Amino acid sequence: MHVFGQIGWYEEATPDFVVFFVMRNFHDDMTDIAIIGGGLSGTLVAYYMLLADRYAQTIYVFEKEPLQLARGIAYRDSNENHLLNVPAAAMNLYNLPSGDFYQWLQKNTSTNYSPTDFVPRNLFGSYLKELFERQLAKAKQVKVKVIAEEVIDIVKEEDKLSVSTRSGHSYGVAKVVLANGILPPADPFTLSADVLKSGHYQSNPWNFRYLNQIKANQHITLIGSGLTMLDHAVELLNDKGNFSVTAFSRRGFLPLPHDAYEPYDFPEYSIVPGDDIGLLLRNIRAYYKKHKDKGLDWRDLIDRIRNEVPQLWRALSNESKKRFIRHLKPYWEIHRHRAPQRALDVINKAGREGRFKLLKGSIRKTEMKGRQLVIHLGGTQGTSTITTDYLLNSSGLQHDISLTSDPLLKKLLERQYMIPDQTRLGIETDESGALTCNSGRKNIFALGALRRASVFECTAAKEISQQAYLLSEQLIRSETNP
Numbered sequence: 077m078h079v080f081g082q083i084g085w086y087e088e089a090t091p092d093f094v095v096f097f098v099m100r101n102f103h104d105d106m107t108d109i110a111i112i113g114g115g116l117s118g119t120l121v122a123y124y125m126l127l128a129d130r131y132a133q134t135i136y137v138f139e140k141e142p143l144q145l146a147r148g149i150a151y152r153d154s155n156e157n158h159l160l161n162v163p164a165a166a167m168n169l170y171n172l173p174s175g176d177f178y179q180w181l182q183k184n185t186s187t188n189y190s191p192t193d194f195v196p197r198n199l200f201g202s203y204l205k206e207l208f209e210r211q212l213a214k215a216k217q218v219k220v221k222v223i224a225e226e227v228i229d230i231v232k233e234e235d236k237l238s239v240s241t242r243s244g245h246s247y248g249v250a251k252v253v254l255a256n257g258i259l260p261p262a263d264p265f266t267l268s269a270d271v272l273k274s275g276h277y278q279s280n281p282w283n284f285r286y287l288n289q290i291k292a293n294q295h296i297t298l299i300g301s302g303l304t305m306l307d308h309a310v311e312l313l314n315d316k317g318n319f320s321v322t323a324f325s326r327r328g329f330l331p332l333p334h335d336a337y338e339p340y341d342f343p344e345y346s347i348v349p350g351d352d353i354g355l356l357l358r359n360i361r362a363y364y365k366k367h368k369d370k371g372l373d374w375r376d377l378i379d380r381i382r383n384e385v386p387q388l389w390r391a392l393s394n395e396s397k398k399r400f401i402r403h404l405k406p407y408w409e410i411h412r413h414r415a416p417q418r419a420l421d422v423i424n425k426a427g428r429e430g431r432f433k434l435l436k437g438s439i440r441k442t443e444m445k446g447r448q449l450v451i452h453l454g455g456t457q458g459t460s461t462i463t464t465d466y467l468l469n470s471s472g473l474q475h476d477i478s479l480t481s482d483p484l485l486k487k488l489l490e491r492q493y494m495i496p497d498q499t500r501l502g503i504e505t506d507e508s509g510a511l512t513c514n515s516g517r518k519n520i521f522a523l524g525a526l527r528r529a530s531v532f533e534c535t536a537a538k539e540i541s542q543q544a545y546l547l548s549e550q551l552i553r554s555e556t557n558p
């Protein structure tokens with residue numbers, strides 16, 4: 077391992093690949109690229125650029141949380157009960173042989189996993205890190221420098237970009253890739269000030285340090301009922317002290333379970349893009365009704381539609397997109413983002429033991445009573461009250477960029493380099509991922525969650541890896557044909 081400069085502030089980290097601290101104040105080369113974020117998205121863009129290795133350039137990868145390098149939030153933690161929500165043999169990355177991760181598992185772990193097993197997520201992180209390091213060692217022309225710093229601003233200066241970090245360093249680059257990933261959910265506006273500052277509320281569901289603050293035998297309430305909630309419920313109910321958990325969401329939908337299905341060959345496939353969401357939904361329903369008795373499993377249909385979501389989404393009118401978000405999105409989410417049965421079994425068992433409860437409703441009012449929080453819920457099925465020791469916001473990703481408190485995104489919005497999309501699902505980008513902005517050249521690109529407004533499905537490894545590959549090709553093309 078080569079380490080340049082001081083890394084004292086993240087001494088718990090043991091990064092075993094190259095971390096460069098660039099001590100110069102200004103580096104300037106017009107082919108250089110800055111990737112902001114070293115999670116799955118940023119690592120894969122760098123990986124595909126290293127793989128192509130077309131011409132001499134430096135790629136800076138900025139990562140503010142070194143433990144997340146080449147892993148990101150999803151694949152960093154070592155909890156063996158945090159499972160991939162995709163079977164091992166289906167966790168594929170674009171342009172890599174199908175089953176590559178599964179083969180890696182067979183070579184690198186002592187467990188005899190089957191292709192349909194849901195394996196711990198950190199194994200996928202180790203695979204990704206190894207993939208990246210291998211390419212880093214092989215590439216002859218492209219160099220990657222990882223900078224363990226937070227980027228807080230980007231300024232367009234004629235045809236280059238100046239990227240500034242929290243410690244005051246600046247880097248001049250030709251292009252920037254925003255791979256800064258998923259944003260934590262915003263606090264519900266109905267939370268009272270005393271709850272917010274009580275020390276009994278955690279707003280960022282991916283800050284697992286909250287577990288140090290809670291004691292055995294406590295009652296924990298989770299906002300949300302999707303995969304993020306399931307992660308926390310499994311953690312609390314499975315391996316920690318004798319916790320009891322209540323989760324709630326507006327509709328009270330849990331993710332549906334994965335199940336193996338026989339692949340269908342989709343004869344007379346008729347689900348085509350159009351601007352009307354009502355018509356699209358009727359087409360999907362009609363196709364399923366006609367084919368389910370001939371062997372079509374709904375999971376297979378959802379997985380098939382998933383591949384075409386960007387085209388289907390782009391074709392919808394803005395009005396249809398808004399109707400989908402308002403009424404249909406929760407149904408799509410539970411069918412599309414399915415959970416391993418093993419995780420659902422944990423909450424079902426805890427439910428039977430009286431340690432897990434799922435309620436329908438949203439927060440009307442909260443208050444502190446001594447050291448406990450009282451949460452008043454309201455919804456279509458009336459009202460209910462939860463008295464709890466700790467409240468965790470596990471309602472999933474925040475997409476409305478105008479609500480962000482992220483310093484870099486706030487700056488980009490202020491400078492009008494970034495425009496929130498009308499649907500409030502992210503920002504405006506063109507088909508290549510370039511930010512649609514009011515000023516200057518298109519030299520800032522985004523991938524991953526930030527692009528949800530233009531492609532809708534873009535938060536899973538499959539979609540992210542495809543975006544990363546296409547973006548790397550675009551970056552290489554624009555350099556060879558400026």
Ligand SMILES: Cc1cc2nc3c(=O)[nH]c(=O)nc-3n(C[C@H](O)[C@H](O)[C@H](O)COP(=O)(O)OP(=O)(O)OC[C@H]3O[C@@H](n4cnc5c(N)ncnc54)[C@H](O)[C@@H]3O)c2cc1C
Pocket residue numbers: 112113114115116117118138139140141144145147148149150151159160161162197225226227228255256257258307484523524525535536537538540
């Ligand atoms: C808990 C969880 C489980 C998941 N499980 C699966 C699964 O099983 N299968 C699947 O296909 N998908 C899964 N996903 C979805 C998907 O794979 C991830 O969301 C994906 O890894 C996102 O990667 P990312 O790099 O875009 O974002 P992130 O993982 O959020 O990484 C972004 C990185 O950028 C850094 N960063 C942000 N801002 C700055 C800045 N200004 N300066 C420097 N660094 C910055 C952050 O520290 C972070 O490390 C899961 C997601 C989550 C959250």
